[in-house]
Amino acid sequence: MEIAEKYDFIVIDDSKLDCFIAEKIIQNTGKSASIKTFMAGSDALAYLQSLAIPELQQKIIILLDIQMPVMNGFEFVEAFELTIPEKLKKQICINLLSSSINESDMIRAQSYHSIFRFLNKPLNKDILLNTIQEWQF
Amino acid sequence: MLTANSADEGRAILEQHNDIVVVICDQKMPGKTGVQFFEEISISHPTPVRMLLTGYTDIESVINAINRGHIFRYITKPWLETDIHSAIEEGYKYYVTTSMLNTRNHELEQAYEELDKFTYNVTHYLRSPLVSVQGALELAVQSNNIDEIKDILRMMKNSLNAMDDFIKNIHGYFTIKQGELTIETVDFNSIAESLREQYADYIQKENIRFDITINQQESFRTDRNLVEMILNNLLSNAFKFQKIDNPSKFVSLHVDINRGSAVIQIEDNGIGIDPTQTDNIFKMFYRASSEREGSGFGLYNVSGTLKKLNGEIKVSSTPGSGTIFTVTIPGK
Numbered sequence: 001m002e003i004a005e006k007y008d009f010i011v012i013d014d015s016k017l018d019c020f021i022a023e024k025i026i027q028n029t030g031k032s033a034s035i036k037t038f039m040a041g042s043d044a045l046a047y048l049q050s051l052a053i054p055e056l057q058q059k060i061i062i063l064l065d066i067q068m069p070v071m072n073g074f075e076f077v078e079a080f081e082l083t084i085p086e087k088l089k090k091q092i093c094i095n096l097l098s099s100s101i102n103e104s105d106m107i108r109a110q111s112y113h114s115i116f117r118f119l120n121k122p123l124n125k126d127i128l129l130n131t132i133q134e135w136q137f
Numbered sequence: 138m139l140t141a142n143s144a145d146e147g148r149a150i151l152e153q154h155n156d157i158v159v160v161i162c163d164q165k166m167p168g169k170t171g172v173q174f175f176e177e178i179s180i181s182h183p184t185p186v187r188m189l190l191t192g193y194t195d196i197e198s199v200i201n202a203i204n205r206g207h208i209f210r211y212i213t214k215p216w217l218e219t220d221i222h223s224a225i226e227e228g229y230k231y232y233v234t235t236s237m238l239n240t241r242n243h244e245l246e247q248a249y250e251e252l253d254k255f256t257y258n259v260t261h262y263l264r265s266p267l268v269s270v271q272g273a274l275e276l277a278v279q280s281n282n283i284d285e286i287k288d289i290l291r292m293m294k295n296s297l298n299a300m301d302d303f304i305k306n307i308h309g310y311f312t313i314k315q316g317e318l319t320i321e322t323v324d325f326n327s328i329a330e331s332l333r334e335q336y337a338d339y340i341q342k343e344n345i346r347f348d349i350t351i352n353q354q355e356s357f358r359t360d361r362n363l364v365e366m367i368l369n370n371l372l373s374n375a376f377k378f379q380k381i382d383n384p385s386k387f388v389s390l391h392v393d394i395n396r397g398s399a400v401i402q403i404e405d406n407g408i409g410i411d412p413t414q415t416d417n418i419f420k421m422f423y424r425a426s427s428e429r430e431g432s433g434f435g436l437y438n439v440s441g442t443l444k445k446l447n448g449e450i451k452v453s454s455t456p457g458s459g460t461i462f463t464v465t466i467p468g469k
Contacts, residue, residue: 015265015430017292021272039428067261069424069433099268102257121265122272 006033007132008058012044012076013037013065013097021122022063022097028125031132033058041071045079051088059091061132063119066098066105073098077112093135095119144169144177151178157185159228161212164191164198172198175206184236186228188212251421258422259307262432266300269293299430306434309366313441318360320469325351325392325399328365332372332390345376346387353394358469363442368401370435371462375405377429378460383407394468401464409456418452 009032011022019037026032038044044062066073073096080094096109099121109118117131139154141147144166151157160178164171175187189202192214202208209231210224270293277289329349340347368390375388383406391402410418414425419440422433443450448466 015269015296017269017273017296020289020292021269021276024276067265069426069431099265100261101264102260121268122275124275 005031005136006058007031008033008060009035010044010047010060010062011035011037012039012041012062012068012073014039014068015065018065018121025123025125025128026063029129029132031129041068041073041076041079045071045076045083048080048084048088048092053085053087053091056088056091059093061135062092062094063097063123064094066096066100074108074112077114081112081114089114093132095131097121097123143167144174147174148178148181151182151185157182158232159188159225160185161188161190161225164189164193164202172201172206175202175208179207184232186232188224188228190214190216254421258433262303263300266296266303269296295430299432303432303434306432306438309438310434310441313363313366313438313445318445318469319362320358321361322356323359323361323364325353325357325394328361328368329390329392331365332368335369336372336376339376340388343376343379344386345379346385348387348389350390351392353392355394355397357394357397357399359399359446359466363446364399364466367439367442367464368403370439371403371464374435375403375407375460375462377431378407378409378426379405380408380457397468399464399466399468401466402461403464404459404461406459409458409460410452410454411456412454415452415454419450 009026011019011026013019013022016039019039023035023037026035036044036047038047041064048060064073064076071079077094080089084092092114093116094114095117096115097119098105100106106118109115116135119127119131139150139157141150144162145168147160147162151160160175162171162174166174171189171191175189178185179187186209187206188210189206189208190212191198191202194213199211202211209228212220212224273289273293273296277286280286280289329351333347333349336347339345372388372390379386386406388403388405391404393400393402408426408428410425417423418425419436420433421437423437424431424433440450443464443466446466448464450465451463452460453463454460
């Protein structure tokens with residue numbers, strides 16, 4: 001079943017190149033109403049905290065790197081779970097996007113309620129489309 | 138040698154002195170037997186070697202002493218002085234060997250922990266740029282826009298450069314860890330000249346003023362390669378962590394050789410370091426900012442190198458206005 005809906009995308013990655021790649025792939029899916037990239041988790045969190053629910057046009061899909069300085073992906077999720085209102089959380093789908101092949105990272109990812117999928121870099125269009133579809137149904 | 142008239146007194150002595158090597162105790166004491174006492178202290182104070190002194194030689198008390206008191210020697214009364222001598226000597230040897238083994242075990246555990254962390258991070262820092270390049274290649278193959286492809290290629294180049302830097306840093310880490318010092322007379326003016334040459338293109342491109350003042354009136358002996366490694370790390374940070382929009386970026390290197398010691402100061406007017414981060418920046422793989430690329434290896438190597446040279450490093454920084462690193466190296 002084809003998804004007609006569009007989404008706001010947020011990419012959180014400290015690598016400029018990885019932000020660029022994710023942005024392109026998101027564009028290629030044709031599902032983006034908007035794409036925002038943040039190179040620091042704290043900036044992305046501040047942005048989400050500033051969102052007022054009534055203003056929210058689309059559901060938000062986040063692609064989140066794990067290994068980042070100052071605030072890593074897991075720390076971002078912890079802060080997200082603590083500070084974002086439940087109503088808003090329901091509109092947001094967080095996916096880890098990492099080059100990590102470390103099993104402990106995958107196991108840790110499963111322990112967070114708000115992490116939907118653990119995606120491997122390099123990302124491609126089909127995997128991203130599948131993820132969106134699975135989240136919807 | 139300390140003596141106690143009861144088990145309680147003995148315990149009090151053990152509480153006060155943590156360097157007791159051998160405890161010799163009579164089996165028959167008021168209130169408590171020697172075996173009971175040893176049984177207790179084998180848990181609370183396990184390191185001293187325990188020897189039981191007794192006139193009774195019934196088999197059951199011997200078994201108890203070994204199984205419950207975990208004693209090293211069983212000495213029967215009346216004893217020969219030479220027996221006590223050799224028992225204490227052997228007990229001492231046993232104590233030294235055991236404590237050495239414990240120290241080694243502890244060191245090994247730490248080394249394994251560090252190795253785990255090291256492997257995790259090395260995998261990340263090697264795989265991450267590689268995977269980025271794979272992703273970028275895929276995009277470039279699909280693109281028909283030559284300008285976009287060129288952009289992608291430029292980013293791929295940066296990614297591979299970062300990977301190369303990381304590998305060089307790992308190499309540097311092992312060189313420092315295992316290498317012997319090569320002490321020679323070092324002329325800081327000639328180091329300054331090669332640094333100026335090395336950074337010439339970069340400072341021109343980025344429009345950064347680079348001032349060097351060298352004040353060396355006396356000869357100074359140290360390991361030139363290590364000093365260059367320190368300077369390169371600190372300078373490349375100073376160049377890298379500049380404020381992009383600043384119209385008057387500057388980095389300065391100031392070296393003062395005075396009474397056999399070198400004081401090196403590297404100053405910049407870049408983005409600065411948050412005061413809560415200054416304790417962490419010398420830790421392995423620690424990165425204080427996501428504003429610039431980095432592996433978290435450079436300053437760790439700097440502090441490792443300085444340990445080798447008996448030197449020290451201080452940092453003072455104001456976020457938004459700049460950083461000063463001050464390195465002091467004693468001459469050899």
